[in-house]
Amino acid sequence: MTEPHALIAVEMGIDTHQEPVVFLRADCEVCRAEGFNANTRLQLSLGGRAIIATLNVVTEAVLPPGRVGFSRIAWQRLGLKGGEAVTLSHAPVLHSMSAVRKKIYGHALSAREIDDIIQDISAHRYSDMQIASFVTACVDRLDSGEIIALTRAMVASGKCLSWPDKPQVLDKHCIGGVPGNRTTPIVVAIASAAGLTMPKTSSRAITSPSGTADTMEVLTNVHLGLDQIQATVAQVNACLAWGGAVNLSPADDMLIRIEHALDVDGEGQMVASVLSKKLAAGSTHVLIDIPVGPTAKVRSQPQARHLAHLFDTVGKALGLRLRCLTTRGEEAIGYGIGPAQEALDILAVLNNAPQAPADLRERALFLTGHLLNMASGEELAAAIARARELLASGKAWVQFQRICAAQGGLKAIPQAAFRLELGAGHSGTLLAMDNRRLARLAKLAGAPISPAAGLRLHAKLGQALARGQPLFTLYADSQGELDYAADYYADNQDLFMIGETP
Amino acid sequence: MTEPHALIAVEMGIDTHQEPVVFLRADCEVCRAEGFNANTRLQLSLGGRAIIATLNVVTEAVLPPGRVGFSRIAWQRLGLKGGEAVTLSHAPVLHSMSAVRKKIYGHALSAREIDDIIQDISAHRYSDMQIASFVTACVDRLDSGEIIALTRAMVASGKCLSWPDKPQVLDKHCIGGVPGNRTTPIVVAIASAAGLTMPKTSSRAITSPSGTADTMEVLTNVHLGLDQIQATVAQVNACLAWGGAVNLSPADDMLIRIEHALDVDGEGQMVASVLSKKLAAGSTHVLIDIPVGPTAKVRSQPQARHLAHLFDTVGKALGLRLRCLTTRGEEAIGYGIGPAQEALDILAVLNNAPQAPADLRERALFLTGHLLNMASGEELAAAIARARELLASGKAWVQFQRICAAQGGLKAIPQAAFRLELGAGHSGTLLAMDNRRLARLAKLAGAPISPAAGLRLHAKLGQALARGQPLFTLYADSQGELDYAADYYADNQDLFMIGETP
Structure with a gap:
């Protein structure tokens, strides 16, 4: 029998982003015996843990003999401290890649096949190239059954929030593509002032100049764990947290990273991405804002209607009460673009300042009205009027301050030099x-x-x-x-x- | 105006295979000023040259300040010697990725769009992820017009051989998937003994235990430049060279590398891959061997017929005389698998040794007969009989020795320890x-x-x-x-x- 090959682990001080890389000397006995060469996919094991990484071969000067070097993410994922003897072998065959190939050839996948793919991606078994291939094969080629299965698989890939005491948990999402369109903090403040439960988790910017989490971070702490989210919502009925700190639908984050590197964004994946986050956050009612404009993400009304239909179909199958709104996306909303500048607009609206951007205020009131209407069934016009009153009276501002206080206090907005x-x-x-x-x-x-x-x-x-x-x-x-x-x-x-x- | 950012180049001693990587310190001024972070695509320029590479961020211990580290392939591609001040900037926008996205959405691409993609890939402007996306989007979704355009673009990506004195230049290709099926050296020896011109270039193994170039390398030198190929063919009417040493259709090699990493192999890409190599080699007549068997690459007769039809259509459009044959692919051909073991089989057949594998001999005679028939129009049965006579008489063996002598002499076959x-x-x-x-x-x-x-x-x-x-x-x-x-x-x-x- 062959002996397992073990080498001493060394941190290389190299950040290879999300793709783990390990480094071996060209003259390394293990490379020779196992037939490893540049770009081989390896399995590194220690105790009960194992990770898959790509091999880079290095010269003698870079690494002492008998050592295996780890990139930062590889080091972290295997939970190394230094000096451990790590076992090396060929990465096991990835059976779920057969399902990816099936999709590449245009065949529909079963829920089980989609589940296997998402499990392997979540466990970091796919290379970036393999994820790129899966993402590419899915664009424009997922039927609603597959989108439903993909959504469920992504929810199952991480933690979930649950709200046993709350019959209704509201959420909103904007498809994006319009700079400055930072309605969420205003909507959450007004809606929760009206008594709705809104445990809002948001993302940071991926390709835009600011995500809701970036803008909110200028105003308060957004780095809340699951327990802190539960505690904040118990206290003030809402939160405005960064979703990345709580492991909700982590597979989604992995797919999004590759989609953005490729600049592809399939409709089916977008629907699964959005709804997996909402389901994992325990939402029951979801409002989707679809801005339409010549330079927005969605460029025509037919495209918006098609997307809305997909959201409706998948949302319904997953037990969500869901509503899609198309809004105008011809120009930036508000005046500010970038975290601090957007935060200034938000404060101006919440404070009823004379210079507050009217378009941002009206968009926020419109969305909040729809949320109130979805939750209580009251007439839309009356609901919007109620939202307006909560804003004008200063109650929304008081509620926003309570949310920030519960998350760690309101911060001073930084000024540019x-x-x-x-x-x-x-x-x-x-x-x-x-x-x-x-x-x-x-x-x-x-x-x-x-x-x-x-x-x-x-x-x-x-x-x-x-x-x-x-x-x-x-x-x-x-x-x-x-x-x-x-x-x-x-x-x-x-x-x-x-x-x-x- | 912003100043261009220049740093001193350092070789890192890291082999990142074909994907260039550069290394910058996290505290590097340029990163901060330009907003570079892990996985940013950078352009590195020196004089008139520029390469695109992926950024890895490193700690202070790994790289002195004011330096930019290069992986081996990045170092080679920029032609660095050490100590040069290299300018860093964001990689320019890759316009041809719009065409890739168009293909992802299932639209047909124009010849111009395919040309732009292949030019950018050849110039190493695509990341492996982007190539993976292109390759995935093309599987099963290229029409014959696109395959023709892809073939032409790949031919244009590299050097070409031309044979102004030769009215007919013959070539053969096997689709693969059957171990030990090493007919090429035998076919080339017999066919060129019969007077046909066969400047054969072959690949090394990518996923198999041996490619024709690997097997031939056991017997003689296969590392011939374009001039040496021309000289060898002028002398003995044939050669058996490694294609990788002569830049024929280099874009094809880049696509194949990613296809194999993903284990996907689209029909259209396969046809373009094979025919681009043949056209670049200056072939006029091409014989394609398609083995069919339950564990071969092509598994059924309908699949073989479909592939043959595609080869015929594309070959015709590109001015090739082309013939496809389906052969049995149920079992390994010959006895040996691996370079030396296959070389032993080849020598046994050429020497008419009693232990020579009959299946390898008969397959080689059948293929050679078809080549003679394509070239001269003589009856197939007569052509096969002529091939048999050339082999049995020892003329093919003499011709094989002449080819090896022209390439540098026959070598002793290595023995395993x-x-x-x-x-x-x-x-x-x-x-x-x-x-x-x-x-x-x-x-x-x-x-x-x-x-x-x-x-x-x-x-x-x-x-x-x-x-x-x-x-x-x-x-x-x-x-x-x-x-x-x-x-x-x-x-x-x-x-x-x-x-x-x-």
């Missing part, structure tokens, strides 16, 4: 803006990694502008980033279309 | 063998990395076996590898089905 105001190149009416390039501009300025970075619009669609009149201000933490964004704008001034009203 | 004979577990008739597991067994013994490793069969289908009668001998270069293969066989004895004749 560098700013640059940019004006209209010529006079005319602001006819259009490109959401995607606007988002890119805020990201180049440093958002969301620098929370204070981003931009503030000084004009909305339909507004008349004189030549040189301020269009927007850029905010950045370094002169370099400010210059970088300004350079991009110099080449992309047409992201704002200024002309004669047609 | 360790061997183990394994017998039948019970008596009966050998009814079936599993090609895939047989190939795996030879690979576990060390083939093709150890050329002497592999196995030699002592029985063919239909043969009666007594209990304990030798079934096959394993060959390996180390006791560990021999044990590893023997262990695998202990768990997989049913790869040989021995029973009563039905």
Whole structure:
């Protein structure tokens, strides 16, 4: 019998992101005996734990003999402390890849096959390439039965919240693609002031200049564990937490990471992604906001209707009360883009400040009205009026402060060290803006990694502008980033279309 | 204006295979200013050259400040010597990924779009994930127009051979999946002895225990440049070279690497892959061998006919005279599996040795007959008889020795240090063998990395076996590898089905 091959584990100080890599010397006995070479998939075992990693071969200078080097994520996943003797072998055959191949050839998968794939992905057995292949094969090719199975499998991949005392647990989700559209904190404040239960978990930005979790983090602590979420909701009926800290539908996060690296975003996967998070959070009623616009994620009403139908079908099968709304997505919502700038808009709306962006306020009231209507059945017009009253009276602001207090207290909003105001190149009416390039501009300025970075619009669609009149201000933490964004704008001034009203 | 960011290049001694990786310190000024983080795609420029690489972030101990580390392939591709100041920036937007997304959604691509994708892949601008996505999206979803465009784009990605003095240039290709099916050296020897021009380039094994280039390398030098191929063919009318040394259709090699990592193999890509190599080699007449069997690559006659039809359509459009033959693929051909063992079979056939495998000889004669028939139009039966005569008379063996002499001389076949004979577990008739597991067994013994490793069969289908009668001998270069293969066989004895004749 062959002996198992064991080598001493060493941390390499290399961050290979989410794909675990291990390092072996070219002259390593184990490589030779086992036929390992560059890019072999290996299994590393220690006690009862095992991980799969990709092999990189290194020269003698990099690693002493008898050692196996680990990238940061590989080290963490195997729970190493240093000095352990780790056993190396070929990665076992991934049977669920047969199901992926079946999907590649366009065949429908059974719930069991989908489950096996998601379990293997959750257990980090797939390489990024294999996940990319699965994600690609699923785009535009999942029927509703498969989307339902995928949603269930993703829910089962992680922890779940449950609310035995709450007959109704409300949630909202926006499909995205419109910068500054940060209604969630306002909606949660008003709806929970009205007595609804809203344990809201949100994501950080993946490709946008800010996610709801990034914006809320400017205002309070969002890093809540499952127990803290339960405690906060018990106390104030709502929370505004970062979903990443609680292991809800972790397989979804793995698929999203690859989808974004490829910049593909299949409808079926989007529905499964959104609904798996809601189900894992214990939601019973879900409102979906689908902004439609030429530079938004959804670009036409037929596309929006098709997506809404898919959400309805899958939501119903999974026992959710679900409603989809299409909203206007032609331009950025509010004035601020980037965590701090969006937080300023939120506070202005909650404080009924005169400079508060009307579009952000009205969108939040509209969504909250729908939530109240879904929960209680009251007339929509009456529900929106009730939301407006809760906001105007300051009750929503009080409730927002209570939520922040329960999460660790309201924080001071950071200010950017560098700013640059940019004006209209010529006079005319602001006819259009490109959401995607606007988002890119805020990201180049440093958002969301620098929370204070981003931009503030000084004009909305339909507004008349004189030549040189301020269009927007850029905010950045370094002169370099400010210059970088300004350079991009110099080449992309047409992201704002200024002309004669047609 | 922002300054370009330059850092001093350092070789890290890390082999990341074909995907270039660069390493930056977490505290690096450039990361901060440009918003680089783990897995960002970067462009590294030096003088007029630029490469795209994936970023890995490292700790202070790994890299001095002001330095950027390079993996081996990144270092080679940028042509670094050490100490150069390399400029870092975000990788430019890959416009051809829009076409990949179009294909993901099932739309047909134009020749221009396919060309752009292949150009970007050839220029190493795609990550492995992006190639995986493209490969996945193409499986089973390329129409013949797209396969034609893909073939042309792959030919254009590299060098081409041309034979202005030769009206006919013959080639053969086997789809694969049957171990030991090493007809090519025999076919080339006989056909070129008959006066046909055969500048044969072959690949090394990718997932099999040996490729034609691996087997031929046991017998002679196969590492010929374009000039050497031209010279050898001018001298002896044929060659048996490794295709990897001459940049013929290099994009094909990049796609194949990912297809094998994913274990997907689309029909359209296979046709484009094979024909791009043939066109780049300057072939005019191509014979395709499609073995069909339950454990071969092609498993049914309808599948073989479909593939043959695709080859015919695409070959015709590209101006090739092409013929597909389906052959039996139920069992390994010859006795040897692995480079040296297959070379022994080839020499036995060419020398008309009494122990020469009849199936390998007859298959080679059948294929050569078809080539002669394609080239001259003579009757197939007469052509096969002519091939038989050239072999039996020793003229093919003389011609084979001339080819080897022109390539650098005939070599002595290496012998394995360790061997183990394994017998039948019970008596009966050998009814079936599993090609895939047989190939795996030879690979576990060390083939093709150890050329002497592999196995030699002592029985063919239909043969009666007594209990304990030798079934096959394993060959390996180390006791560990021999044990590893023997262990695998202990768990997989049913790869040989021995029973009563039905």
